[in-house]
Structure formats: C-alpha cells, structure tokens
Amino acid sequence: AQSVTQPDIHITVSEGASLELRCNYSYGATPYLFWYVQSPGQGLQLLLKYFSGDTLVQGIKGFEAEFKRSQSSFNLRKPSVHWSDAAEYFCAVGARSGGSNYKLTFGKGTLLTVNP
C-alpha cells in the first residue's frame, strides 16, 4: 500500500524567504504525486501534480516541485514566500482505482507560518 511522509509538522519562514516543504512517498509503481494547500474555511486546492515527463513541475502561485525517483521524494519549493501563503500543505500520492479515477493517500500535512 502507498504511504506519504511529510517530516515537518510546522515550518515558520519570514516573508520573502525561500521555502521548501519535504515529501517522501512509498508506492510500488510509478506514482502520481500531488501537492494541495488547505486554508481555513476553504477546500483543498491543487497546487501542482506530477504524472510523468519532466520531473520539475510548475504549479500555481509560484510553486514548483521536483520528483526524484531515487530519493522517493517530491519536495515543494517557492523562491519567495508571501504572507498569503500561510496555510496547511498536503502532499499526496494517487493510485489508480479502476477506470479513470484514482485514490489519494495524503501525508499528515505541514503547517506553514509566515512572519512579516
């Protein structure tokens, strides 16, 4: 069965600083990998996803992530954090469940605090 580990429960950065959120996965086949952001009162929003191809994936809001098969990692990065980026971030791995759908397994999340 697949699993996702987000080693950092809580990260605090200053506004304008760079950010890297770590994600490690375990899956027997080629993984579908995702990063979601959850803000209070709002549904999870997809930041980016990796299915195949270029291992450096660009997402919304200036985020990017790099798939490293040798390290089973899919770390999320942003060169300059904005105060509005403060939220909970979830990494997820998807496994096909038949047809065109897939099931998501989430990590426990990383809470990002941004200091002014």
Next chain:
Amino acid sequence: GAVVSQHPSWVICKSGTSVKIECRSLDFQATTMFWYRQFPKQSLMLMATSNEGSKATYEQGVEKDKFLINHASLTLSTLTVTSAHPEDSSFYICSVPDAGVGTDTQYFGPGTRLTVL
C-alpha cells in the same frame, strides 16, 4: 477550478442521532465522488468511493452501516452518519474527480465539521 459545495458546513448533534451531509458538484457531472475524514492535526483519510447508480465502495475499517452513502444524481452525493457518537466528531470532506481528458484532477469541497455531544 471547479466548484464543489458541502452542506452543512458545521453541525452539532446529540449522541445517537443521525446526520446527513451533502456534497454537490456545481460545474460538472460526476459518476464518482470521494468521501474523506480528517481529525484535528491529522491527514485526510479516504473513507469511501461514492458511485452513481451503484453501491459505494468502502475502505478497509470503515463501517458501511454507520456511514451510509447515497449517490442520488450525477451532481449529488450524501453521507449519513447514523447513530452518531462523540468519536465520530471529525471534519468530513468530499472530492469530485474531473475525469475529462487531460485533467485527472480532484476538486475538494470546503468540508463539514461534525461535533457529536
């Protein structure tokens, strides 16, 4: 992105009562919807897959008689927590996969917070 709504956003009920949570896909039809639960400071855990026109598929360890799922139409799925107890208090979230060509994206509702007294 697509809009998924949930109703209610927050509910408090007494132990032993049943609570129904609705999940609506507002932008497209969905033959499949997913239901998750999230405990405080925890990850989202997939509970079940809701299938339009057929029975829901439950994940291991999820009581199907306790969490009743009905996929009433291509835009509506409901989760009923029957005979709720305090340990059922949680954040319930639905998602709708957009199976259109080249998308493979799941859109999440804002969640429903259930508190059982």
